[in-house]
Amino acid sequence: MFSEADAYERFMGRWSRLLAPSLVDFSEVREGEAVLDVGTGTGALAFAVRDATKTAKVTGIDPSPAYVAHAKDRNTDRRVQFATGDAQALSFSDAQFDRTMSLLVVNFIPDRERALKEMIRVTKPGGIVSAAVWDYGEGMEMLRVFWDAAVQLDRAAATRDEVDMPLCKKGELAAAWRQAGLHDVRETSLRATLRFSSFDDYWEPFRLGQGPAGAYVARLPSERQMELRERLRRRLLGAETDHPIELQASAWAVRGTKRE
Numbered sequence: 348m349f350s351e352a353d354a355y356e357r358f359m360g361r362w363s364r365l366l367a368p369s370l371v372d373f374s375e376v377r378e379g380e381a382v383l384d385v386g387t388g389t390g391a392l393a394f395a396v397r398d399a400t401k402t403a404k405v406t407g408i409d410p411s412p413a414y415v416a417h418a419k420d421r422n423t424d425r426r427v428q429f430a431t432g433d434a435q436a437l438s439f440s441d442a443q444f445d446r447t448m449s450l451l452v453v454n455f456i457p458d459r460e461r462a463l464k465e466m467i468r469v470t471k472p473g474g475i476v477s478a479a480v481w482d483y484g485e486g487m488e489m490l491r492v493f494w495d496a497a498v499q500l501d502r503a504a505a506t507r508d509e510v511d512m513p514l515c516k517k518g519e520l521a522a523a524w525r526q527a528g529l530h531d532v533r534e535t536s537l538r539a540t541l542r543f544s545s546f547d548d549y550w551e552p553f554r555l556g557q558g559p560a561g562a563y564v565a566r567l568p569s570e571r572q573m574e575l576r577e578r579l580r581r582r583l584l585g586a587e588t589d590h591p592i593e594l595q596a597s598a599w600a601v602r603g604t605k606r607e
Contacts, residue, residue: 352389352417353417358552359388359558360391364394366537367450369538370537375475376396381403388451393406406429442469442474449477453478478520481512484516486597487596489549490509509559517534517599532601532602536597545592546589549579549592
């Protein structure tokens with residue numbers, strides 16, 4: 348039986364670890380800076396900051412106590428701290444961080460405008476606020492293959508497809524950052540490739556209930572799950588026997604500077 352954090356790690360955590368270093372580079376995190384990781388999950392971005400620097404300090408916050416506990420258990424560095432927290436009401440003083448970052452989270456926050464205002468509030472004047480979200484429509488192959496197969500079997504699945512997630516199309520993050528008053532706003536595409544050891548390495552994490560896709564699978568009767576599994580297997584393997592599968596993913600990333 349997988350814990351909530353272990354289920355996340357199998358489903359999306361391994362993607363997060365691949366993408367996190369690119370967001371750290373794009374955000375130009377520097378030595379000695381104080382960094383806030385909003386929606387840290389199991390700590391992928393916070394640990395990427397740790398690994399990319401020798402003296403930067405990073406605080407990761409997440410509303411899930413289970414994710415925070417998992418991150419704390421993996422942490423052995425005093426420069427890294429984790430705590431439960433709400434992105435919509437950050438418990439930090441104004442202008443506390445040099446960099447405020449968020450990886451694969453902002454599109455899931457109920458009040459995204461409020462969360463962005465909070466991220467800006469706790470950032471120092473001249474500091475950077477950055478984020479990345481999956482390009483669900485064209486760039487996240489793992490989920491695109493899944494939803495295309497699901498909708499073919501069940502047209503009602505189209506209402507759950509993440510293709511219309513907010514802030515996930517080109518230009519949407521940049522527009523939100525400018526509207527919030529940040530300047531020198533830049534948007535780019537980040538890419539990652541994940542190698543699945545087998546078809547089941549791809550399929551089984553969907554059965555753990557994580558994210559919209561996992562929640563959809565969890566509600567399916569067992570026979571419908573098997574139908575979907577077989578359709579996905581044919582899409583990814585064709586008539587071949589089982590073998591490793593490489594899938595691509597791209598995310599939109601944005602950064603902006605808080606005015607002095």
